[in-house]
Amino acid sequence: MLIRINVLLALIIGSGLLSLGIIYCLRSNNGTPKQEFQLSNNKEFQLFGSAESEFNINLINKLKNDLAIANEKIEQLESKMQGFDERIRKPYPNVKYLNYRSKKRILVTGGAGFVGSHLVDRLMKDGHDITVVDNFFTGVKANVEQWIGHANFELIHQDIVNPLFVEVDEIYHLASPASPPHYMFNPVKTIKTNTIGTINMLGLAKRVGAKVLIASTSEVYGDPEVHPQPETYWGHVNPIGPRACYDEGKRVSETLSYAYAKHEKVSVRVARIFNTHGPRMHMNDGRVVSNFILQALRNEPITVYGRGNQTRSFQYVSDLVNGLIALMDSNYTQPVNLGNPTEHTINEFAVIIKGLVGGKSKVITTPAVEDDPQRRKPDITRAMTYLNWKPKVGLKEGLKMTIDYFKQEIKKSQKNV
Numbered sequence: 001m002l003i004r005i006n007v008l009l010a011l012i013i014g015s016g017l018l019s020l021g022i023i024y025c026l027r028s029n030n031g032t033p034k035q036e037f038q039l040s041n042n043k044e045f046q047l048f049g050s051a052e053s054e055f056n057i058n059l060i061n062k063l064k065n066d067l068a069i070a071n072e073k074i075e076q077l078e079s080k081m082q083g084f085d086e087r088i089r090k091p092y093p094n095v096k097y098l099n100y101r102s103k104k105r106i107l108v109t110g111g112a113g114f115v116g117s118h119l120v121d122r123l124m125k126d127g128h129d130i131t132v133v134d135n136f137f138t139g140v141k142a143n144v145e146q147w148i149g150h151a152n153f154e155l156i157h158q159d160i161v162n163p164l165f166v167e168v169d170e171i172y173h174l175a176s177p178a179s180p181p182h183y184m185f186n187p188v189k190t191i192k193t194n195t196i197g198t199i200n201m202l203g204l205a206k207r208v209g210a211k212v213l214i215a216s217t218s219e220v221y222g223d224p225e226v227h228p229q230p231e232t233y234w235g236h237v238n239p240i241g242p243r244a245c246y247d248e249g250k251r252v253s254e255t256l257s258y259a260y261a262k263h264e265k266v267s268v269r270v271a272r273i274f275n276t277h278g279p280r281m282h283m284n285d286g287r288v289v290s291n292f293i294l295q296a297l298r299n300e301p302i303t304v305y306g307r308g309n310q311t312r313s314f315q316y317v318s319d320l321v322n323g324l325i326a327l328m329d330s331n332y333t334q335p336v337n338l339g340n341p342t343e344h345t346i347n348e349f350a351v352i353i354k355g356l357v358g359g360k361s362k363v364i365t366t367p368a369v370e371d372d373p374q375r376r377k378p379d380i381t382r383a384m385t386y387l388n389w390k391p392k393v394g395l396k397e398g399l400k401m402t403i404d405y406f407k408q409e410i411k412k413s414q415k416n417v
């Protein structure tokens with residue numbers, strides 16, 4: 001009897017403990033009990049189950065919401081960090097050490113422009129002391145920002161139509177708008193830059209005894225009747241046409257150079273630069289290379305002016321920079337053509353660019369521009385003979401680098417929208 005009572009008590013206590021254990025487990029599942037229940041009551045147990053799943057759904061939704069807010073905050077932080085990254089000074093590119101005997105003080109007019117800034121990069125890396133003067137009409141500070149603050153570098157915001165007083169050993173006189181829409185934008189200003197500006201630079205060269213290199217152009221040949229164009233060809237320029245401000249401006253610039261050379265004993269070099277392309281061309285440049293690349297990248301029509309049978313020969317900017325430095329360093333004082341003799345019609349050029357960029361652009365023709373030179377190709381015998389120079393970068397190879405540059409520029413401008 002006593003044993004039976006003990007067994008019964010043990011069963012009651014055991015089942016009680018078991019129930020308590022289950023309740024505890026279910027409660028502690030989420031930390032707080034949501035519903036009272038009894039194991040024996042099936043209905044109440046189901047009620048607890050639906051409340052629990054509703055709780056879980058709410059919890060998941062809340063977590064999802066928290067995650068979305070966190071993602072948004074991370075994105076905001078990332079873009080802020082990018083801003084900081086851009087503001088943090090990048091280390092200067094490597095610069096050669098030159099002792100005081102081999103280090104030259106060099107002035108580059110138009111040094112913040114497309115060609116000028118590439119020349120500045122080379123001269124800086126070679127270890128020279130560089131002063132850039134630019135009025136920022138077509139040049140941009142970003143082109144030389146990698147040198148700002150460097151001990152060998154100085155940037156002067158000035159228009160060379162006003163005299164400049166600096167002490168230098170060499171002057172690369174590149175300042176002038178070079179793209180037809182830019183030089184036609186203010187023809188009188190273009191003439192002043194190429195006449196008064198050039199007089200100022202030649203006068204400076206005379207005063208300090210510096211060598212001066214004048215950036216002239218293939219446009220001194222006008223719409224040429226001789227093909228390809230050797231430096232001995234005198235050209236075919238319309239003196240009152242829309243291009244005259246640049247063509248005649250550069251011709252006067254050359255005339256002034258040889259007048260100073262002959263009468264003032266200034267050491268001059270004259271580079272006749274043919275069509276050039278590369279990174280840092282202005283997005284708004286308006287010349288054929290940048291126009292066609294941007295049109296192809298944006299899937300806009302590629303605009304060929306006139307019938308498109310006119311020809312041009314394009315060189316990559318690094319080849320030009322090599323040629324300019326070789327000319328300055330040489331003893332050769334007559335004009336020298338610097339260009340790539342690979343010649344294409346503008347129609348062919350449109351197809352080449354479209355092929356490299358891809359996309360859906362159509363090639364369309366628009367009215368021809370007045371006095372557009374019909375054929376242009378440099379004879380580079382002089383450069384090869386006296387400078388041991390010839391272009392190294394092929395058309396497609398160079399264009400790919402120019403295209404990559406414009407892709408990056410488009411990306412940057414989209415980021416700010």
Ligand SMILES: O=c1ccn([C@@H]2O[C@H](COP(=O)(O)OP(=O)(O)O[C@H]3OC[C@@H](O)[C@H](O)[C@H]3O)[C@@H](O)[C@H]2O)c(=O)[nH]1
Nearest residue numbers: 178180217218274275287288291303304305310346372
């Ligand atoms: O969108 C365009 C732009 C230009 N073109 C044509 O492409 C050819 C080249 O024109 P660009 O404007 O690039 O340059 P241009 O050859 O006329 O002048 C250049 O010559 C040599 C340099 O000294 C100068 O940079 C610039 O004056 C021209 O026949 C022009 O009519 C187009 O068909 N479509």
